[in-house]
Amino acid sequence: MYFKEKADIFGGVTVSSTDLQPSQKEKDMFREIMSKSLDHWRSRKVKGVWVKVNIADSDIIPVLVENGFEFHHTQPNYLMMTKWLPDTPSTLPRYAHTMIGVGGLVIDEEGRVLLMRERRGYYLGWKFPGGASDPGESIFDTAAREVLEETGVRAVGKALLCLRQINVSQYENVGDLFFVCLMDVINPEIKPCPRETAACRWFTREELENLPEEEFHEFHREIMRRYDTWKKSGRRGCHMASCHFTSRKCQMYYID
């Protein structure tokens, strides 16, 4: 008796704990079937074994650890564990290890710039509103949502001005990509979020220049210089185009 499995095109198999009978999830029975299944997979030259453990079935996790499985990734309600069977190095694909953040550079018709201060965090000076993207969001969508949440201002993405890649983030072995997104204002009225935003306002360029370094970081000043260069060029910059190359929802950002 072996586990019910699903094969993939890369020579691997996946077992889902939700497909197992209650008796198969009892620790001793699970241990016994796993031992037989591993022999069976090895004899069939299976490469990677994936076991998706529903959070309700967490009792089987220690048995998977005993059998040499490693943690691969999670979602709130399941843990994926993997084991590579051949003697060659593992070619199992890695899970996501990059955080995506977007800052909105929102400038009104008079050339004033929207800035905010976080209530908590490592940098508490003035900064462009923005934050981390949610799953499924386009870069422009993240910019619009975060600017709205933090400042109340409605704005839409127009072009990406630059991107910054940092190789460390708050999580081990996880990097961070931060996009600066130029935005057009739809409604300039400020209604800051009291939980996140300590302060929020429109600044003239002169006011920005008079802020001390610790209140407005050199990174933000450089962005303003890059904005001026972009504006003077009259170019579109890195704009979004709808994408017709796949049936899945997709955005192309072309650099013109």
Next chain:
Amino acid sequence: MYFKEKADIFGGVTVSSTDLQPSQKEKDMFREIMSKSLDHWRSRKVKGVWVKVNIADSDIIPVLVENGFEFHHTQPNYLMMTKWLPDTPSTLPRYAHTMIGVGGLVIDEEGRVLLMRERRGYYLGWKFPGGASDPGESIFDTAAREVLEETGVRAVGKALLCLRQINVSQYENVGDLFFVCLMDVINPEIKPCPRETAACRWFTREELENLPEEEFHEFHREIMRRYDTWKKSGRRGCHMASCHFTSRKCQMYYID
């Protein structure tokens, strides 16, 4: 008796299983201390509780599940579980949920384009060499490594031509960002990787135009048109600059 904890600036605490005494990791004892610790944290208005479970301590995972902890993220050797204590919606930061891939557009002095075919995968036509980035790699580093691994050709990143964002990937709720990186050839000699590469060669533009649609996808043809536009413009495009805004290793990509 409570768990040893570390406080963060966002009102949360972290407990690491590697800091616990062996007796505290025994299931019944762990259950008892967790119950007292949760009361203690609630009375102190702690917000998020993070428990980092070393893989050797996986026996405590079912007890954390009993106590309402969810899976947050993993690395191969640990599982991070979290619980939000207040009645308000959780503001615990999400883990990374974006895959980063890079394709290298390598064109030699005669204008020939380097293409390869995968041995396994969903698209088996000709494509630009490239692949998923490793943790800690810059976008240009990924392009250089993947082109070398898949084709043997040595090339270095010069500019990003475009990026594509797809909201789904091989993992649930995980998106995919794909950068097309223009590269300069350092050594054009082809030595394809037998495990990954089914075929690899330099194509003249005429040969590319004569490939049928199923052998050379419209996405790749569009990239070639964008390359021609970029080349004619004489502009630098989205190039990398060293970044001096943080003490952490960092790259800026400016769009000029």
